[in-house]
Amino acid sequence: MTAWFQSWGMTYEWSWFIATIIGILVIALPLMLAVAMIIYADRKIWAAIALRRGPNVVGPWGLLQSFADGLKVFLKETIIPSGANRGLFLIAPIITFTVALIVWAVIPFAPGVVLANINVGLLYVLAASSLGVYGVIVAGWASNSKYPFFSALRAAAQMVSYEVSIGFVLICVVLYSNTFNLSGIVLAQQGHKLFGLLNGYGFNPLLFPMAVVFLISSMAETFRTPFDLVEAESELVAGHQTEYSSMAFALFWLGEYGNVILMCALNAILFWGGWLPPVNWKPLYGFFFTPELTGLFWLFLKMSFFFFVFSWVKATVPRYRYDQLMRLGWKIFLPLSILFVVIISGWLMFSRYGGAA
Amino acid sequence: MIALLAFYLFATVMIASAVCVIFARNPVHSVLWLILAFFNAAGLMLLVGAEFIAMLLVIVYVGAVAVLFLFVVMMLDIDFAELRSGFTRNLPFGIILAIVLLAEMVLAISAWKAGPVLSGAVPRDTAVEPNIVALGQVLYSRFLYPFEIAGLILLVAMIGAIVLTHRSRGDVRGQKVSKQVDRRPDEAIKLENPTVGEGMKL
Numbered sequence: 001m002t003a004w005f006q007s008w009g010m011t012y013e014w015s016w017f018i019a020t021i022i023g024i025l026v027i028a029l030p031l032m033l034a035v036a037m038i039i040y041a042d043r044k045i046w047a048a049i050a051l052r053r054g055p056n057v058v059g060p061w062g063l064l065q066s067f068a069d070g071l072k073v074f075l076k077e078t079i080i081p082s083g084a085n086r087g088l089f090l091i092a093p094i095i096t097f098t099v100a101l102i103v104w105a106v107i108p109f110a111p112g113v114v115l116a117n118i119n120v121g122l123l124y125v126l127a128a129s130s131l132g133v134y135g136v137i138v139a140g141w142a143s144n145s146k147y148p149f150f151s152a153l154r155a156a157a158q159m160v161s162y163e164v165s166i167g168f169v170l171i172c173v174v175l176y177s178n179t180f181n182l183s184g185i186v187l188a189q190q191g192h193k194l195f196g197l198l199n200g201y202g203f204n205p206l207l208f209p210m211a212v213v214f215l216i217s218s219m220a221e222t223f224r225t226p227f228d229l230v231e232a233e234s235e236l237v238a239g240h241q242t243e244y245s246s247m248a249f250a251l252f253w254l255g256e257y258g259n260v261i262l263m264c265a266l267n268a269i270l271f272w273g274g275w276l277p278p279v280n281w282k283p284l285y286g287f288f289f290t291p292e293l294t295g296l297f298w299l300f301l302k303m304s305f306f307f308f309v310f311s312w313v314k315a316t317v318p319r320y321r322y323d324q325l326m327r328l329g330w331k332i333f334l335p336l337s338i339l340f341v342v343i344i345s346g347w348l349m350f351s352r353y354g355g356a357a
Numbered sequence: 358m359i360a361l362l363a364f365y366l367f368a369t370v371m372i373a374s375a376v377c378v379i380f381a382r383n384p385v386h387s388v389l390w391l392i393l394a395f396f397n398a399a400g401l402m403l404l405v406g407a408e409f410i411a412m413l414l415v416i417v418y419v420g421a422v423a424v425l426f427l428f429v430v431m432m433l434d435i436d437f438a439e440l441r442s443g444f445t446r447n448l449p450f451g452i453i454l455a456i457v458l459l460a461e462m463v464l465a466i467s468a469w470k471a472g473p474v475l476s477g478a479v480p481r482d483t484a485v486e487p488n489i490v491a492l493g494q495v496l497y498s499r500f501l502y503p504f505e506i507a508g509l510i511l512l513v514a515m516i517g518a519i520v521l522t523h524r525s526r527g528d529v530r531g532q533k534v535s536k537q538v539d540r541r542p543d544e545a546i547k548l549e550n551p552t553v554g555e556g557m558k559l
Contacts, residue, residue, distance in 0.1 A: 016359070017359060118408065120408045120412045123412035123413070123416065124412060128417055137427055141431050152431070153431075153432075156424050159424070160425070164419075179482075180489060321531070324532070327532075327534075
């Protein structure tokens with residue numbers, strides 16, 4: 001798009017600037033819509049598993065429920081508790097929301113369709129997702145209230161613990177793909193297993209356990225249900241969101257679900273081939289108008305599947321106790337992922353480089 | 358022009374937040390300003406093309422170290438009046454530290470001006486070769502031993518921290534998950550059919 005603006009006689013820098021802004025809007029606005037729809041889907045799936053109907057009043061099949069909720073919080077007053085630290089109290093939801101959006105800059109949606117195709121894409125994802133914890137910590141501290149503060153402490157410990165094992169899982173993927181570029185990782189998965197028939201590292205018996213560890217860790221990273229001790233309503237009222245109202249509360253909500261969709265996308269990209277079809281068969285690459293739209297279709301299909309898994313787990317698995325959460329993170333996932341880093345690097349040394357040092 | 362604008366933005370915000378780290382009255386605010394400073398430093402690294410270092414700065418310092426800082430500082434119960442009263446007492450010590458830091462900075466800059474630290478180091482083209490590849494090749498060839506030694510030191514530090522903080526308490530009954538999972542109904546439940554008037558023997 002930069003070249004197109006340049007043809008209008010703009011300098012390279014200005015056309016790059018405008019093209020990037022347009023790219024950001026093209027990603028961020030549909031993302032907000034997706035968050036609204038995904039909240040609806042979450043409630044519907046949860047309701048179906050609990051043999052209820054879920055939202056069914058606003059709009060056809062209740063489809064407009066999220067928009068009604070959004071309108072409601074938008075029209076309410078933002079209340080700032082008198083004891084709160086005013087500036088930080090307002091910044092916290094902004095941090096959560098912004099961090100949930102910035103990671104999307106490096107996510108490849110289809111062949112060539114990515115806002116920033118950078119070499120350190122995976123590290124960028126790790127860096128940006130490690131920022132997410134600040135929203136919770138700052139909110140918990142600035143609220144000047146006991147329950148949000150407990151929630152902030154829990155969030156900090158949980159986030160740091162699970163990021164360690166996620167780091168090692170990502171190293172396994174990078175060892176196989178030889179690159180930190182997310183598009184490169186997707187392309188490296190083409191024809192990865194079964195004589196080039198299947199696309200995706202998840203089909204590799206050495207990487208499948210890591211895919212499972214990553215899926216569970218991504219639930220812990222986004223504070224989804226089996227690990228939602230941060231907002232355990234039976235213990236902490238609403239956790240770090242207790243003192244929040246109206247749009248500030250909604251920003252937390254949007255950021256949280258934005259992160260959930262992001263984690264679904266990452267699961268799809270890192271282990272299940274991203275925008276590649278699951279089977280490496282020529283007609284599957286371009287049956288939907290263009291290769292780009294087909295890639296988008298496959299990625300969305302995979303993301304929807306992972307979101308369904310997230311919802312399914314939310315509806316069926318009871319909440320962990322805090323010591324169990326820490327035990328799973330430090331005593332099971334961490335040794336397991338380190339072991340797999342050793343095994344995979346050994347196997348690659350043996351198979352790819354012939355054992356030569 | 359955009360790069361220049363970005364440089365001045367990052368540099369200004371970084372210096373301003375560094376000043377705020379010192380002048381903030383609340384220690385939690387100080388830590389948050391420090392995080393902002395780290396973040397802008399990462400931005401500056403990006404501008405000179407050191408993308409890997411920039412990402413590491415955010416992951417390690419902002420994502421882990423500063424979280425623990427914040428964690429500790431938030432839980433401190435600080436008496437501000439007492440904190441201020443120690444100002445004159447600690448002033449000489451602080452001035453010595455500042456002078457040492459300044460001297461080191463001057464030394465580092467003059468050493469850098471004098472020429473490359475390693476003679477014969479080949480400058481790498483970051484536009485062609487990704488940062489990570491270049492760094493990895495240097496770390497695992499030329500600096501292999503320092504790199505391995507650094508790793509060993511970190512391992513020792515980690516084990517030391519665990520040894521120092523770990524205490525085994527005898528009065529805690531830990532959860533044995535494997536035992537719970539292995540339990541079968543016939544070990545846990547006994548079905549009885551008591552006759553009328555006799556009741557159950559437990």
